[in-house]
Amino acid sequence: MHGIIIKRAAAAACLAALAACAGMGGNHGTSGMQMPGNTPADAAVAATWYNPPSEFPGICLTQFKDGSLRFDGGFAFFNPGRWAYDGATSELRLQLAPTPSLELAHAQTVLHQNLLRVEAARNTLVYAVKADTQAIGLGGFVFYRDTPCPARRG
Numbered sequence: 001m002h003g004i005i006i007k008r009a010a011a012a013a014c015l016a017a018l019a020a021c022a023g024m025g026g027n028h029g030t031s032g033m034q035m036p037g038n039t040p041a042d043a044a045v046a047a048t049w050y051n052p053p054s055e056f057p058g059i060c061l062t063q064f065k066d067g068s069l070r071f072d073g074g075f076a077f078f079n080p081g082r083w084a085y086d087g088a089t090s091e092l093r094l095q096l097a098p099t100p101s102l103e104l105a106h107a108q109t110v111l112h113q114n115l116l117r118v119e120a121a122r123n124t125l126v127y128a129v130k131a132d133t134q135a136i137g138l139g140g141f142v143f144y145r146d147t148p149c150p151a152r153r154g
Contacts, residue, residue, distance in 0.1 A: 035063065035085055035092070036131035038146045046083075049136060049143035059141060060149030069094060072149065075139065085129070092129040092136075095122060113137035 035047040049061040051074075059074035069081040078096040085092050114127045114136045127136050135144045 034087075036087070036090075036129070037133070040146075047145065048147065048149050049145055050147040050149050051141040051143045052147070056141075058150065059143070061138070061143055062149065090128055090130050091116065092127040093124050094127070094138075095124045098123050113142060 037047070040046070040048060044064055044066075045062060046065045047063040049063075051059040051061075057073050060072045061069065061075075062072070063069045063083045067082050067084065069083045071078050071081070077099060080097060082095040083093060084095075114129065114133060115138075116126045116128050118125055125138065129136065133145060135142050137143070
């Protein structure tokens with residue numbers, strides 16, 4: 001009898017631990033991989049940012065709920081990337097593939113919309129992002145929030 005109770009208690013403890021791990025999502029202390037603002041139609045996507053075409057083709061930045069991010073249409077050298085959002089500080093962290101010029105290209109944070117700082121040792125850009133944030137600046141380009149990205153080709 002005691003063996004059955006111990007087994008059930010152990011199973012319940014394991015399930016609770018797994019549920020806690022699943023809820024963390026690798027986002028450094030916030031609950032789930034959620035972004036403030038609109039919820040994208042695609043269940044796997046947490047947010048999209050789009051730089052519409054002008055002199056250059058459009059560039060899409062997609063944040064996935066698993067913590068990964070991907071650039072399409074440009075900036076592919078930043079792939080693969082990771083992201084995390086801290087709701088307590090309203091900071092969006094974009095960790096990009098190692099790029100020698102990341103710190104130099106973003107050194108003047110005032111030139112990059114909503115960019116708070118560059119953590120060069122971690123290849124990370126940190127932005128101030130709240131529910132009403134319309135855009136962020138990256139590499140001299142403005143990425144608009146919740147603007148649908150065109151379908152990927154190939």
